[in-house]
Amino acid sequence: MSGRIKTLPREGHPRQDVLEAMEALRDGDVRWREGRVFSLVFHAGDDLKAFLHEAYGIYMAENGLNPSAFPSLRRMETEVVSMVASLLGGDAGVCGNMTSGGTESILVAVLGAREWGKLHRPSAKAPEMVLPRTAHPAFEKAAHYFGVTPVFTPVRADHRADVRAMRRAINRRTVLVVGSAPQYPQGVVDPIGEIAHLAERRGILCHVDACVGGMMLPFVRDLGYPVTPFDFSVPGVTSMSTDLHKYGYAAKGASVVMYRTPEIRRHAYFASTDWPGGIYASPTLGGTRPGGGIAAAWAVMHHLGYEGYLSIARDVMRTARRVRDGIDAIEGLCVLGEPEMSVMGVASSDARDIYEVGDHMTGRGWHLDRQQNPNCLHLTINAAHLQIADELLADLREGARLAERDPRDRWIERGKQALINTAVRVLPGRVTSKLTDVVSKRMGVGGGGLPRRSAAMYGMMASLPNRGDIGKLVVDALDGMTRLDAAEDEILPDSPRAPAAE
Numbered sequence: 001m002s003g004r005i006k007t008l009p010r011e012g013h014p015r016q017d018v019l020e021a022m023e024a025l026r027d028g029d030v031r032w033r034e035g036r037v038f039s040l041v042f043h044a045g046d047d048l049k050a051f052l053h054e055a056y057g058i059y060m061a062e063n064g065l066n067p068s069a070f071p072s073l074r075r076m077e078t079e080v081v082s083m084v085a086s087l088l089g090g091d092a093g094v095c096g097n098m099t100s101g102g103t104e105s106i107l108v109a110v111l112g113a114r115e116w117g118k119l120h121r122p123s124a125k126a127p128e129m130v131l132p133r134t135a136h137p138a139f140e141k142a143a144h145y146f147g148v149t150p151v152f153t154p155v156r157a158d159h160r161a162d163v164r165a166m167r168r169a170i171n172r173r174t175v176l177v178v179g180s181a182p183q184y185p186q187g188v189v190d191p192i193g194e195i196a197h198l199a200e201r202r203g204i205l206c207h208v209d210a211c212v213g214g215m216m217l218p219f220v221r222d223l224g225y226p227v228t229p230f231d232f233s234v235p236g237v238t239s240m241s242t243d244l245h246k247y248g249y250a251a252k253g254a255s256v257v258m259y260r261t262p263e264i265r266r267h268a269y270f271a272s273t274d275w276p277g278g279i280y281a282s283p284t285l286g287g288t289r290p291g292g293g294i295a296a297a298w299a300v301m302h303h304l305g306y307e308g309y310l311s312i313a314r315d316v317m318r319t320a321r322r323v324r325d326g327i328d329a330i331e332g333l334c335v336l337g338e339p340e341m342s343v344m345g346v347a348s349s350d351a352r353d354i355y356e357v358g359d360h361m362t363g364r365g366w367h368l369d370r371q372q373n374p375n376c377l378h379l380t381i382n383a384a385h386l387q388i389a390d391e392l393l394a395d396l397r398e399g400a401r402l403a404e405r406d407p408r409d410r411w412i413e414r415g416k417q418a419l420i421n422t423a424v425r426v427l428p429g430r431v432t433s434k435l436t437d438v439v440s441k442r443m444g445v446g447g448g449g450l451p452r453r454s455a456a457m458y459g460m461m462a463s464l465p466n467r468g469d470i471g472k473l474v475v476d477a478l479d480g481m482t483r484l485d486a487a488e489d490e491i492l493p494d495s496p497r498a499p500a501a502e
């Protein structure tokens with residue numbers, strides 16, 4: 001790959017030029033303010049955004065690493081954790097910390113479970129964790145990082161965890177079982193009561209991943225919708241994760257990890273006592289902890305309050321129901337399972353290729369995740385989507401109509417894929433890596449920009465001889481993403497005439 005190096009501009013650019021270049025750069029991004037993206041951005045209006053901006057700015061320079069230097073952040077963090085815990089059935093014994101996001105919350109919870117296991121399951125030399133296949137990849141990442149073996153169990157036809165399969169997967173090495181409220185792919189809540197009961201009976205830990213649901217389900221429940229019990233009110237639940245940068249509508253970089261007792265939390269902590277730089281201890285994965293995320297979360301929770309969140313949840317649930325009913329009414333499309341809140345998977349209900357519907361949506365400026373096993377598109381309805389439900393449904397209807405076609409075409413398509421896959425196996429390496437390049441570009445991760453036609457690419461991926469190839473392909477694509485592309489212009493080219501910064 002022909003690389004390129006960018007050096008620091010010799011003379012600084014004027015502030016205005018820098019800011020304008022940054023604004024212009026956003027033209028290529030998905031239009032999240034208009035509700036075109038799902039799950040990457042949670043937006044509750046420009047007014048709230050301006051408030052968050054201000055709150056974040058006040059504490060932008062502060063560092064939560066050292067609570068004795070910044071008692072302000074320590075107090076805000078503690079109050080945020082307590083407010084979330086109280087929404088989630090926690091008593092005064094529940095404790096926790098803020099982290100940079102759901103992934104970090106899950107990482108520290110799994111690390112804590114591993115360390116807890118050393119004390120409470122000393123025979124478990126190689127600790128294991130039992131989790132439904134639908135649990136977020138952050139758990140697999142934690143397993144990968146911390147040397148815990150993940151034991152995946154299948155889910156039931158309604159996409160919820162199969163507790164019988166989980167029970168069978170537990171053995172003397174198991175330190176942790178996992179349930180999600182809700183799980184991400186189809187938005188259904190696992191049977192947390194049964195999973196936690198299982199953990200309690202075996203004397204092991206149980207983590208509930210309420211990253212997406214923790215700041216939504218309590219309100220959904222209070223609005224009168226049926227919600228499977230999922231929080232600390234369920235005996236046997238020992239830790240939980242809840243993101244504030246999702247339905248908490250906080251600034252990014254805000255999540256909470258909670259433990260039923262301080263005794264459980266201790267195992268997740270780290271302390272170094274012999275470093276020449278002093279005694280060093282930290283509760284989470286990071287070192288420096290940005291004050292802005294903590295402060296903005298504290299601010300938005302105080303500003304919205306219970307009634308504010310309830311009112312947003314009411315609107316979001318109405319919209320989610322409208323979208324769900326609307327999709328079920330479209331010929332050839334359906335919502336999978338019985339999602340309990342506003343997260344759902346949209347699948348084809350006949351022979352149509354749902355990824356083709358996804359391609360149509362991309363062409364219309366929407367950004368929908370493509371999911372697999374089963375193939376479906378993903379929707380996370382939030383406050384940004386209240387006004388666009390009708391347009392979304394109209395485009396889905398059109399997409400479904402266009403994806404309807406002669407079954408013979410599909411056989412021709414399959415034939416082409418089979419050919420490509422044979423080619424992958426017999427062609428020399430240089431040619432196949434070229435092919436990989438092409439596929440990565442199509443995924444929208446290689447050459448920048450958003451994917452255009454993913455249906456063909458997914459078809460090809462699905463028929464690759466083994467899943468390991470896909471892993472390698474994705475790592476190649478990731479690798480390419482953070483190299484300067486010789487074909488791409490600099491954002492802010494260095495000009496010899498650029499005046500120095502004022």
Ligand SMILES: *Cc1c(COP(=O)(O)O)cnc(C)c1O
Binds near residue numbers: 101104212
């Ligand atoms: C978003 C999410 C996570 C991970 O959170 P990040 O903030 O993206 O790290 C974990 N679990 C579920 C169910 C989620 O929706």
